[in-house]
Amino acid sequence: MxxxxxxxxxxxxxxxxxxxxxxxxxxxxxxxxxxxxxxxxxxxxxxxxxxxxxxxxxxxxxxxxxxxxxxxxxxxxxxxxxxxxxxxxxxxxxxxxxxxxxxxxxxxxxxxxxxxxxxxxxxxxxxxxxxxxxxxxxxxPLVVMMLVGGGLRVALATTHLPLSAVPAAITREVLEETLRILHADLVARFALPAPRILVAGLNPHAGEGGHMGREEIDVIAPVLEKLRGEGMHLMGPLPADTLFVPHTLEQGDAVLAMYHDQGLPVLKHASFGGGVNVTLGxxxxxxxxxxxxxxxxxxxxxxxxxxxxxxxxxxxxxxxxxxx
The missing domain is CATH 3.40.718.10 (Isopropylmalate Dehydrogenase)
Known part of the structure; x- marks a missing residue:
C-alpha cells in the first residue's frame, strides 16, 4: 500500500x-x-x-x-x-x-x-x-494566487492592487510568466496533461475592438498568440461578463482573471464557505x-x-x- x-x-x-x-x-x-x-x-x-x-x-x-x-x-x-x-x-x-x-x-x-x-x-x-x-x-520571484471551489479554478494576474494600478501592472512579461506558472502547476499539481485556460480581458467587452481600451490588443492577445505557438490551450481574451456562463466554463479547466474583483466574486458565490486559496509557482x-x-x-x-x-x-x- x-x-x-x-x-x-x-x-x-x-x-x-x-x-x-x-x-x-x-x-x-x-x-x-x-x-x-x-x-x-x-x-x-x-x-x-x-x-x-x-x-x-x-x-x-x-x-x-x-x-x-x-x-x-x-x-x-x-x-x-x-x-x-x-x-x-x-x-x-x-x-x-x-x-x-x-x-x-x-x-x-x-x-x-x-x-x-x-x-x-x-x-x-x-x-x-x-x-x-x-x-x-x-x-x-513570482507566485500566482488561485482560488478553487464550486467547480471553478480562478487564478489572478494581479492581486491586491487598487483598480487604478491594475492596467500598468499587466505587462506582457508578467502575463506570460503568470500563464506559464498556471499552466505548469495545472500539469504538475492537478494532473491535467493539457490544461485548457480561459483568459479574461481587462476591459468591458474585452475592449470592444479597441473602443473600450487597448490592453487586449497591445498586451493580452500577443501573449496568448505566443504561448499558443508553444502548444498551450488558451482561449481569450474573453469578455469577463460572459466568461463565467456554463457553456464557456465547460470548455476550460481554469480561468485567469485580470484582477481580484473580476474573478473572485463569482467563485465565492459558487463556493461560499468551502473555497480554497492555492499559491502556485x-x-x-x-x-x-x-x-x-x-x-x-x-x-x-x-x-x-x-x-x-x-x-x-x-x-x-x-x-x-x-x-x-
Missing part, C-alpha cells in the same frame, strides 16, 4: 478560529497524516473535552484517533478574540517550521489557517500575507482557507470548518498529483 502523505496544518492566529478549526480535523477520516502546528496547550483548550490531542513525533507511527500537534509554544497565553502582538512571531514560527518540513521532505505540503496581518506588523515584523512571505522565503504545495481569523467567533465553537476541510482535501489531491 502507498504510504499516506504527511501534511502540515498551521493553526494560524492564536486569538482567532484557526486552533479550534484544526481540532475539528478529527471529525473526518483522511487519506493522509495531518500534523497541526501550534501550541499544544492552546489546541487542547480550544478543542475541548473529549478530543484527544497528542504530541507529534516524526519517527513514531501516527496516533490513531488523536490529533497530532507539533508543539511550538506561544509567547504569552492567547485569549480567544483578543489579539496580542506578543504572539506575532509565534505565528511566523509556525510558517517557518512548516516550510522547513516541506523543503526537507518531512511534509508533502502545507495547509494554512488564517493569520492577522495587522497584529504581526504590530509585533515589529513587516508582513503583507502568507503568499508574499512564502515567496520571499523560498526565493520565488512555489517549490512546495500550499493551500489555505479563504476566510479570515473571525475573532468574533473564536472560542464559541460555531466556526465552520468547511474551508479548512476543502483546503486539506485539495492539498492531498495535489500531493497525489505531484507523486504520479
Amino acid at each position: 502507498a504510504k499516506k502523505p504527511v501534511l502540515a496544518v498551521t493553526s494560524g492566529e492564536p486569538a482567532g478560529v484557526g486552533p479550534e478549526l484544526c481540532a475539528r480535523l478529527l471529525d473526518r477520516q483522511w487519506p493522509a497524516r495531518l500534523v497541526v502546528l501550534g501550541d499544544i496547550g492552546l489546541i487542547r483548550e480550544r478543542a475541548g473535552d473529549g478530543v484527544p490531542v497528542v504530541a507529534y513525533e516524526a519517527s513514531a507511527e501516527p496516533s490513531s484517533g488523536a490529533l497530532e500537534v507539533l508543539h511550538l509554544p506561544l509567547s504569552v497565553h492567547a485569549r480567544a478574540g483578543v489579539l496580542d502582538p506578543a504572539n506575532g512571531r509565534h505565528v511566523l514560527a509556525l510558517l517557518d517550521r512548516a516550510l522547513a518540513g516541506c523543503r526537507s521532505g518531512e511534509f508533502a505540503g502545507m495547509v494554512t489557517a488564517p493569520v492577522h496581518k495587522g497584529v504581526i506588523n504590530d509585533a515589529g515584523v513587516p508582513f503583507s500575507g502568507h503568499t508574499e512571505y512564502l515567496a520571499e522565503h523560498t526565493g520565488t 512555489l517549490p512546495i504545495i500550499r493551500t489555505s482557507v479563504d476566510h479570515g481569523t473571525a475573532l468574533d467567533l473564536a472560542g464559541t465553537g460555531k466556526a465552520d470548518p468547511g474551508s479548512l476541510f476543502a483546503a486539506v482535501e485539495l492539498a492531498i489531491h495535489m500531493a497525489a498529483g505531484a507523486r504520479s
Whole structure:
C-alpha cells in the first residue's frame, strides 16, 4: 500500500478560529497524516473535552484517533478574540517550521489557517500575507494566487492592487510568466496533461475592438498568440461578463482573471464557505482557507470548518498529483 502523505496544518492566529478549526480535523477520516502546528496547550483548550490531542513525533507511527500537534509554544497565553502582538512571531514560527518540513521532505505540503496581518506588523515584523512571505522565503520571484471551489479554478494576474494600478501592472512579461506558472502547476499539481485556460480581458467587452481600451490588443492577445505557438490551450481574451456562463466554463479547466474583483466574486458565490486559496509557482504545495481569523467567533465553537476541510482535501489531491 502507498504510504499516506504527511501534511502540515498551521493553526494560524492564536486569538482567532484557526486552533479550534484544526481540532475539528478529527471529525473526518483522511487519506493522509495531518500534523497541526501550534501550541499544544492552546489546541487542547480550544478543542475541548473529549478530543484527544497528542504530541507529534516524526519517527513514531501516527496516533490513531488523536490529533497530532507539533508543539511550538506561544509567547504569552492567547485569549480567544483578543489579539496580542506578543504572539506575532509565534505565528511566523509556525510558517517557518512548516516550510522547513516541506523543503526537507518531512511534509508533502502545507495547509494554512488564517493569520492577522495587522497584529504581526504590530509585533515589529513587516508582513503583507502568507503568499508574499512564502515567496520571499523560498526565493520565488513570482507566485500566482488561485482560488478553487464550486467547480471553478480562478487564478489572478494581479492581486491586491487598487483598480487604478491594475492596467500598468499587466505587462506582457508578467502575463506570460503568470500563464506559464498556471499552466505548469495545472500539469504538475492537478494532473491535467493539457490544461485548457480561459483568459479574461481587462476591459468591458474585452475592449470592444479597441473602443473600450487597448490592453487586449497591445498586451493580452500577443501573449496568448505566443504561448499558443508553444502548444498551450488558451482561449481569450474573453469578455469577463460572459466568461463565467456554463457553456464557456465547460470548455476550460481554469480561468485567469485580470484582477481580484473580476474573478473572485463569482467563485465565492459558487463556493461560499468551502473555497480554497492555492499559491502556485512555489517549490512546495500550499493551500489555505479563504476566510479570515473571525475573532468574533473564536472560542464559541460555531466556526465552520468547511474551508479548512476543502483546503486539506485539495492539498492531498495535489500531493497525489505531484507523486504520479
